[in-house]
Amino acid sequence: MKKLVVYLGLLVSLLSCIWVFQNLDWKALWRALSEVHPFWLLVTVIVFYAGIYVRALRWSLLFPEDKPVSSNHLFKPIMVGFAFNNILPSGRAGEFMRAIYVGKKQKTGVPIAFGTIVTERVFDGVTLIALFIVSMAFIPPIDPGMSVEFGGFVIRGSMLAPLIQKVVVGSSIMICGLGLLMFRKLRIKLLKFLRKIPIPESMHQSIEDGLEGIVRGFQAIKQPRRFLWITFYSVLTWVINAIAAQTLGWGFDGITMTLMQAIALVVIESLAVMIPAAPGYWGIYEAGMIFGFAVLNLHPSREVALAYALVMHLIFFLPTTVLGLWYAGAASLKPPSDKTMESIEHGVMK
Template structure:
């Protein structure tokens, strides 16, 4: 779902030998902290699933409603659903190609879609969105690219994702008249916060050097910030800044923005198809609101694959428009697992073909700075 040029800047950027941050748990991060986060994620998933589905499982009549919803669903909708899923990933590879222009001229299908599927496949089985670093590691090793440079492209990718999600959320809130006032208020507050982030990213792209100098000046005036951490943050930003020089091209930026909007439109369309298959005929604008809720909602700690969280988010939004809870629950399950199964199978298969081991990825994660920046962001599906 994402998308030759000069090699001069990025090939000289190397990851520092040590880091205070780690995706898998470094020596500076106590094991209890990692296990605590995993337990918190499990508790969140169980709580969300209970809130979304407990009453539907409480009586034989309610369970029969769920069975009937699945029995009467239109599974022919999976054909356009999977076509949209393929388009989503192709667009993601195409956009990543544009973001990686400073590193070289990569082909979306031959070079990029496999690392992307590997990353999302591992996101589905590893906690804390750690699949993003697996994607970065595979891409870096296969093409002999500096890890920090590839990581910067993934972080920047997330900025464009936020732009697209906020745009569709705004359209949904604008064109759906019967939105609960609380949802509209919180949605607009979230959109405003995200817009500030996106605006900062735009300023970063346009006035890169002054932005970096300002960032370093602010860090130097924070008394409680360790100098080592400040230096690492500034170094990561400077690495990303070098890579942004190629994005000053208007044509390149238009391509990145356009592909970002197109891939998230396909994601919203997949939600719309899942709802239609269970007889919930709401406006596509409702799916825009649902898209934003799911994209931002799954960033909370949860189990891999976001089981329970997606079901809760579907019902949280759609209860404003329908009382068919069995249909909503069924649609959320189909939307989730019609992606989870093919992406996970393909991702793990492609990883097995690389000859790499998960232990190698974990070791690299412990020596690459701020790997959590790519992980803790809205996922692409």
């Protein structure tokens, strides 16, 4: 099954690359790349990596009080995690590398470290949903005449507008549902209802483990003040990412992007890279960005959208990969085996 996902990811990246680069005006692409303003490029790099430091601040608050870890010790493992997600096909190895790095270096234990990462992902998911809802209320309506063609399928603005409205409503219900999951009796009733759905036992178990992971993640944070700080840093992390997206847009001629549009673009891109893809998200990252540009009407040129995507992708990919591998080598870390990852996961879930 895991090999199938890897092969599927490679196929998705290949198809995405074909779509991204077909019928491309290479001269226009090169012109857009060569005209990027160096000042805004530098500002974007600074802003983006400031966001990683904020991630470290948030992560430090997720550790138990009897296993405290300073944020100063968490920047390196975050970079290690990014690096291994960039070069390995599983898309998950980086999270385990983070847990192993912190668990051994900071003496927290690997399962505890991995548990904080699970909680972090829950906060990221809820934050992205909330920011998507907010951004949709402030960005201009989608042009009904807008269209994006992919593999013979045409997605039109007239189709997306009602779909996005439904997603906003569904996302709002989902956030309320996550809050209700904190009540044990309601959670038990939900699990009993899900058990009646005729799906394989393995899927039932995955759903139950996922729900328990979400609940444990929130329940582990018992202090309201700490919970509020984690929520604040979660929002700040993604807003900083959006600011980085906006400042890079200022470096290109003709790109006009409000902060709310930048937030929406970051959400669209984050959803795109959740699709199984080749290491480093190559192809799917660029496809998601081009799609986001079209939906948000950020620039009429596909070549400018691709140039923007390539620059932003490299800003993330190159420094995190180089520094992350350097830190991993200095710590004598190597990628975990599938068995190791399963044992770590089992230790957290059970």
